[in-house]
Amino acid sequence: MYFFESELELALGWRLFLGKMSRVDAKKLSLCTREPLSQETVGHSLAAFSHIVRSCYGPTGRLKHLHNGLGGYVRTTSHSSALLGSLCVAHPVLKLLTAAVQNHVSRFGDGGLFTAALCCSLLGKLRDLNMPSCTGVAICRRLSSQCVDYLASEACGCKMPVDFSRSKILLDLVRSVLTSKCGCMLSREEAGHVGTLVLKAFLLTVPQNAATGVTGFGRCFYVSMKDKRVLDSSVCSGLLIETPEFHLTRMLPGGRTTSSPIRTALFSVSLSGDVCETGEGAVIVHRGVSLEAAVLDQLLRLGQRMVKDGVGLVICQKVIHPALKQYLKENQVVAVERVGVAMMESLKEMTGSQAIASLQLLSPAPYGSLKDLRTQHFAPKWFLHLIPEDSAICSLVLCNRNETAWEELKLACQTAERVLQLTVKDPWVLLGGGCTETHLSSYLRHQ
């Protein structure tokens, strides 16, 4: 159990709030408030916030619709990160509280609602007791340290060890995370299926040979397939990059017989043929001289060089100029554009190369390699499947009924993934269903 030390301290400490009242009227004096928690308005906003958070908690929690007042997309959620991210809280105390909870979620990935509810109830209780706030802080600190000590001790009766040689407890752990969010709209069968996939994906992200000194886990990419049956979800090792169907029809060189690795060039610079930024100054060009034509020339020379070097796959983070794409296609080189910055780190790792950031290639050029390249077809979408020699990258094709249910499921899967990773670090799990909380409270009472 990791939560609440730092968060509570933040939330409970006696502080001064410097609040700018309005953005338009900048000359207004800053306002200092003493004992902000004793104010009447704080109590109301805290109660409202607490109600929102508590009603979402648990597998039978109520869902919340998040909807912009002007219309548009409706998000249905009971996830703390989605909820807190889109709630506009005005009061400084609440701002502090939500920031603390968001911090907790970004660190541990789980337990956001619990943290928020606990903070709210502690704040409420301390307000009711009417004691000086420094005493309150001391009490809370003492209680939390007692809890943490007890949970870490051997004598703790509400935890059990995780056995990594069997999948049962790991599967149960994943499933308990997935089923705690009813916004995912999973049936029992579907929860089982997704749970297995998440565990598989997690195992694929565990580095194969720890001896090489690789620290940390690989990455799992979530491929979105909305409006599809959950049971059609699947997981595969390697990276799936979505490509428009029409590019694929004649893209892959038919029957690549050799089992040699595919030489890969990875570009982080845009190959779209635009003239690079000149910064502050202006470039003065004579009419008749075309900068664009010059850049395109350079691009085509780059293409010729790559074809000469036997590159089989060109990946660009940004856009590739149509003429260059055409040239590469005519020479049986597969070109993938717009992969985005999020994939770049993993691509570098998979291909074992550096991202090329200029249009002038060094020699020898920093090419990488891939074991294989295939096409995959999942329902309406086409994907390029990049298969690396050896790396802990996997893709989870996640299907769900609609957009909002998909977002919920993705968050739940990420939570489960994070929980599994933390379990490797600290192989203990706590009993669920309120057992741990009840146990802790009775322990505190007897102390």
Add this chain to the structure above:
Amino acid sequence: MNRKRHLGLQQLSSLASVAKTFLGPIKSSKFIVDKRTSGSVLVCSAVRLLESLDSDNTVGQLLNDAIQAQNKEYKTGTTTLLFLVSAWSSAVLECLEQGVPLSIIVTLMSEGLSSCIEQVQSLTIPMQDVKQKLDDIPMKYNNKALINIRFGTTGRQTIETKTSGIESKDSFEIHVSEKELNDPIIQQWESSQYPWLFAKGSSTECSQAKPKDDICVLMGCRSHLDVSNCNKRSKFIHSRYFTSAKEFHSQQLTDDLDGSAKHTNELGYLGQVAMSLSHGKGPEMKLVQDVLRCWLQTDSQTADSHHFQFNISEIVTCCLPGMSESYSCVCPGYVMLLCPEKAAVAKQLQDRPLHIVLVDGDLTDTYRHLGFNRSQNVRMILESGNNQANSSGLWADAVLDILNQYHIDLLLVQGNTCESLEEKCFLHHILIINQVTHAVLQAFSNITGAEIVTYLAQVNEHCVGKDVYLNFWGTGESGWMELDSRVPIVITAKGIHLVTVVLSSPVFSKMQAIEDNFWTCAYRVHHALLDNATDNQK
């Protein structure tokens, strides 16, 4: 207290209750009037209704999302979905008023839903069995009665008998064989329909088959009124289980197909399947049958022996509003309307093989591909007396040089074309067609092997498609016709899979509904064939 809490549910229930009038094959259309602009739209499907209503509340948005998702995937069943939403939401409201806890309602509803899905899945018929099924459902009765199938606005299907002889008025009977009694579909149908049918049959009132205001007699049944014989098979339409197969057989015999026997069989079989899925959209499903015929013919000509594929992306529609409905037809190739100036150019391109270029951007001097960033601070210096306007003229000349070099006659462009280039092309008898969808470009690229380009500067010998033909559409009968002085033409290439479904309607506001209906039919057949394929794989 309760009422206030379930405001969303009440909104949902009232919003969805409009679906009732859209149910069944005889729908009543609705006018949606904008009070501010006093513009109005005529809608007769749930999708179009929700599209035209602006509901900015959460519930409306969610409902709209769900309906649109269904429509995007299946193009059918949206009205049923809306109706179910209305029925369920009012049922839930009632339960809540009686104090049933929410969690129990949710559990029961999801259980009910999954058992419904199970039931429906057990009722599915594999494609191979459909034909058999169509043949051996005899609906015999031993009096001289005919059956009118009527559809009320409530969507309930009722069957009424009209007795022609007094003596046999009350002796209405339906023979069902042993085999059929074991059939779950027939049994279900029996239990729901027969008792009512008997009850009606024994009463004397039913002999007056006078349509009431909200009830219409179907045309298909009316034609059977005068051919009543003993033991004649009655004709049930609007359900795949009761569609008579006989008609299709006779129809096929008259169709002159030059394909092999296999293709004839396949067409007959697919045609039957299609028509059994029409559910009251007969004319539009006929067009889908024509699409099937078209493709099977193409396949037989090109000796493609591989498995027949119903590829929905190779169908495009072309609407001819204002023409009589008899002009609706299916035409291989790409049909579109041309303005008079272009028609004059097109006239010179008729009946000879053309060279074609496919462009997936705009044909203007300033167009750049997506993701191209223009530099802000590049300044041009004029050296000689060239003026600014000349640059686009120079560009057009350069483009024209390229087109002449490869002897291009026809350009299909996804975006727009600048006027100066169009004018120059007119002079050189080059036809440019704008606003062509990507599916069409792709179809021509597939058949001619021409690569799609973004800039004309890219054009090389790989990007020129050959043996493409252009003709005026409908020249056969009455010269070419004109629509607001626009002329329809058709562009084809040998063996092209692309078909255009030409839809026409004299009533302007019905055009959209007809187009929707056609796509509904096409998607039904598409999904039926798709599901069959997956079944086979398993």
